[in-house]
Amino acid sequence: MVMTATPSSVLATPPAEPADAAAYFAARLAFHTDVADVHAALAAGAADFTVVDSRTTPGWDQGHVPGAVHLPTARIPRSAAELLDPARPVVVHCWGPGCDGATRAALALARLGYRVKEMLGGIEYWIREGYEVETWEGKRRLPPDPLTAPEDGGACGC
Template sequence: MTATTSPALPASPVSRVLSVPPAEPAAAAAYFAARLAFHTDVADVHAALAAGAADFTVVDSRSTPAWDQGHVPGAVHLPTDRIPDLADAFLDPARPVVVYCWGPGCDGATRAALALATRGYRVKEMLGGIEYWIREGYEVETWEGTRTLPPDPLTAPLDGADCGC
């Protein structure tokens, strides 16, 4: 080996992260824009409601006992299996709907969103559901009044500020 050459380095293995390469920027932008058309998160819903936004209706798709345990203040209660019978009586078809259920381990909000969309409603699913609403320290209404639990430090800043995202 001379001073101007170096030994060949072994090729580093491709990680599982990049075993499927990232999409091209234009495709990624289209995907993420579409994803945001279908989803919102609890922090954005809370901020909009706290600011007095009246451009969407929040729908809780859980059962009555679950609703009674606590729900987003001002939400409309439409259990998923009752949507075909009750949606038109409780929702304005011209107003977008944000639907939620228990949390990220539950497809209840997805089923409710599908039921509403097939009936002509514009709908978004609130990611995290009531679980993350509560874990982020937001107030819930119950049949006994309102309550607030402290934020979970694994999901929300303890100082009450938003995460900055």
Template sequence: MITQGIRTPGPTTATSAVLATPPAAPADAAAYFAARLAFHTDVADVHAALAAGAADFVVVDSRSTGAWDQGHVPGAVHLPTARIPQDAAGVLDPAVPVVVYCWGPGCDGATRAALALARLGYRVKEMLGGIEYWIREGYEVATWQGTERRPADPLTAPVGAEDCGC
């Protein structure tokens, strides 16, 4: 049924697949989403913080040297996941939180790196989207040849606005 342009469930509306499993109670949802934000951040927030000169975290690129050379977040530390147990103490301050990234949402590399760092006692967040979304949102990357920036992908970044407003 549609009332004043708003769709409301009619008396014979069947339960959708969306609500086949009902939403969590508000208190449970609040706890879940608060916990999720404790484990994740996104490329827009990392970029904004770095652009503002934030020094309260360090960004770690957990990819291979070849991937790092293709382009990485400017100012990031290169620490491939396999090298974390041997090298983390030499390049990271345990008092400074770490934001780790890998290729993108189709890759668990950042999750593996975050787990390895957490097991060593580091406070860590995973940057959702990885370098893929960093690049797709039009942020500059550093390479051995200098820096470069590609146009933002309008499917992942706001067009004509500084941020998405969320």
């Protein structure tokens, strides 16, 4: 009698074919970026995208990415044209991975004709990775959280 092993819960749904997986992951990178890449680009002086913080004013006041544009999601339809260059891609974020605010903002901007990516992790991971934020009191930085970023402050290597 031949026994066949029951697949693990990981493989109960088989992985996609390599070509399908490549297409999916390439498309995913067209829609998302992460805080480390945004920070590295800004630190290198990149001027080919605009960071948009879609949180409300109280959230923005707690701390925001230096140089970001404050554009709460509810104001996008009436204010995007006066604050954003339609020829320049937008990287939008909200609170963090437990919040769909950046997704809603990205959808609103895309519907207005903007090329947009969502910054995964939002301001939560920006701060947890030890990057500087601006507030009305000035700039501040917290030490990196060793669960989300290398303790030495270096790049993760991914």
